[in-house]
Amino acid sequence: MSDQTIPVYFVLRDGTFATDLVGPAEIFRYANRFAEEGGRAPYFRVHYISAESHINTSIGLGLTGFSPLPDALPDNAMLIIVACIGSDDDFSSDAARATVAWLQRMVKPSYRVLSICSGAQLAGYAGLLDGKQCTTHHAHCDRLRQLAPRAHVLENRIFVEDGLTFSSAGATAGIDLTLHVVAQIAGYACSAAIARHMVIYMRRTGSDPQLSPWLAYRNHLHPAIHRVQDAIVADPSNDWSNAQLAEIACTSERHLTRLFREHTGTGVVEYLHRIRIALARDLLTQSQLDMERVAERAGFHSSRQLRRVWKKFEDAPPSLSRADHRTAIGQ
Numbered sequence: 462m463s464d465q466t467i468p469v470y471f472v473l474r475d476g477t478f479a480t481d482l483v484g485p486a487e488i489f490r491y492a493n494r495f496a497e498e499g500g501r502a503p504y505f506r507v508h509y510i511s512a513e514s515h516i517n518t519s520i521g522l523g524l525t526g527f528s529p530l531p532d533a534l535p536d537n538a539m540l541i542i543v544a545c546i547g548s549d550d551d552f553s554s555d556a557a558r559a560t561v562a563w564l565q566r567m568v569k570p571s572y573r574v575l576s577i578c579s580g581a582q583l584a585g586y587a588g589l590l591d592g593k594q595c596t597t598h599h600a601h602c603d604r605l606r607q608l609a610p611r612a613h614v615l616e617n618r619i620f621v622e623d624g625l626t627f628s629s630a631g632a633t634a635g636i637d638l639t640l641h642v643v644a645q646i647a648g649y650a651c652s653a654a655i656a657r658h659m660v661i662y663m664r665r666t667g668s669d670p671q672l673s674p675w676l677a678y679r680n681h682l683h684p685a686i687h688r689v690q691d692a693i694v695a696d697p698s699n700d701w702s703n704a705q706l707a708e709i710a711c712t713s714e715r716h717l718t719r720l721f722r723e724h725t726g727t728g729v730v731e732y733l734h735r736i737r738i739a740l741a742r743d744l745l746t747q748s749q750l751d752m753e754r755v756a757e758r759a760g761f762h763s764s765r766q767l768r769r770v771w772k773k774f775e776d777a778p779p780s781l782s783r784a785d786h787r788t789a790i791g792q
Contacts, residue, residue: 466503467573467646469539473511473527474560474583479518480632481543481577485639491655492647504647505539512559519546530563536571539642540564543635544578544598552586561587575627575642577635584628585609594623598631636661640676649675650694657687674739678725678732685710686724689717690732697736698760703729733760734770741767745782752779 469489471482486507493503509527517523542564552561564587568574576584581597584590585605590612597605599616606614615621620629620638629638640661644652653676655661662680675694679687689706706729707714721729741759744750750758756767771779 466506467537467539468535469505469507469541470531470534471507471509471541471543472530472560472564472583473509473513473516473524473543474545474556475513475516476545477516477518477524478544478546478578478632479520479522481580481635482518484633484636485541485575485577487659488636488639488643488655491658492643492651495651495654496647504643504651512556512563530560530567534567534569534572536569539573539575540568542574542576542580542584544580544631552583557583564589570625573625573627573642575629575635575638577629577638578631579605581605581628582608585612590626590628593626594621595626595628596621596630597628600631644673644676649673650691652676653679653694654691657682674735677735678727681724683720683724685712685717686721689721689729690725693733693736697733697740698758700760701733735774737761738771738774741771741779742782745779755779 471486473482489505489507493505496502496504509524510530511527512530515523515525552558560583564584568587568589574584574589576590576595576597578598579601581590581595582601582605585595586608588609588611590605590609592611592613594613594615595605595609596602596615596618602614602616605612618630619634620627620641622641627638627642629635640652640656643655656676657679660682679690681687689710692706692709693701703714703717707717710717710720712720718729721727721732725732727735737760741755741761744755744758748755752764752767756762756764759767761767761770768779775782
């Protein structure tokens with residue numbers, strides 16, 4: 462296993478909700494498949510652990526063959542705590558008490574911790590959500606507040622990210638959350654490719670976390686338009702022409718313009734500008750490059766052009782984005 466491969470541990474209990482387990486696990490599998498096709502090491506190494514030797518899932522399928530709760534974890538571990546059906550907030554059994562004690566003993570600040578649906582109740586009961594913003598299935602928010610009074614429970618969210626602590630709402634929201642985490646680790650292009658391959662609709666509403674520009678406008682099934690978007694995302698700074706993009710789509714320029722707007726709801730140029738602004742924002746917050754170099758790296762002819770396009774999507778100037786980021790991280 463590569464040093465860059467992240468070990469993922471699904472913490473399983475009797476009554477594990479099958480969607481919470483299988484959905485995210487399949488996303489990790491696809492991420493590794495795309496890594497292999499790209500000639501790189503796997504992004505993830507998935508482990509299934511439990512305080513019990515045999516469990517039943519929500520659909521009545523029994524599972525066995527997983528590992529016991531380990532005595533140690535790597536510093537870059539990711540823990541995924543899934544929901545259970547039935548007495549999900551009953552931690553009186555020997556296995557539940559052992560799992561809570563293990564979480565309290567093992568979890569370090571360097572670990573990513575994901576709770577899916579009412580799995581947040583176990584995470585909260587174990588103290589993993591203390592001082593954190595979090596969410597859970599809408600039917601369990603009040604109970605989570607009782608179990609974790611020091612947590613800041615948010616309602617009407619698909620998922621919530623607070624540092625390395627992540628939580629999601631019910632059922633398929635765990636898939637949305639996993640795609641988000643994969644995007645952070647393996648890149649937005651990989652996450653978008655997984656969503657497209659699994660035919661996953663990337664849902665967002667006004668109260669949900671903002672959908673990244675790298676993933677936006679991908680909720681369609683047209684392969685030619687996806688090829689064009691993949692090319693732009695892979696190399697935003699390239700001086701793309703309509704003719705080049707039409708060639709990638711294997712269609713005429715006029716037909717590409719019509720197809721792109723029909724299937725994405727936006728124009729080719731506007732999409733390209735959104736991706737370039739997203740890249741510029743990343744460069745501003747993650748590098749010390751001056752504005753001219755940021756503009757050049759992001760595919761703009763000058764900082765003046767960058768600022769002009771930036772104003773279409775942002776209220777504050779690009780320089781403020783860097784200043785706000787430095788303030789947020791205490792620099």
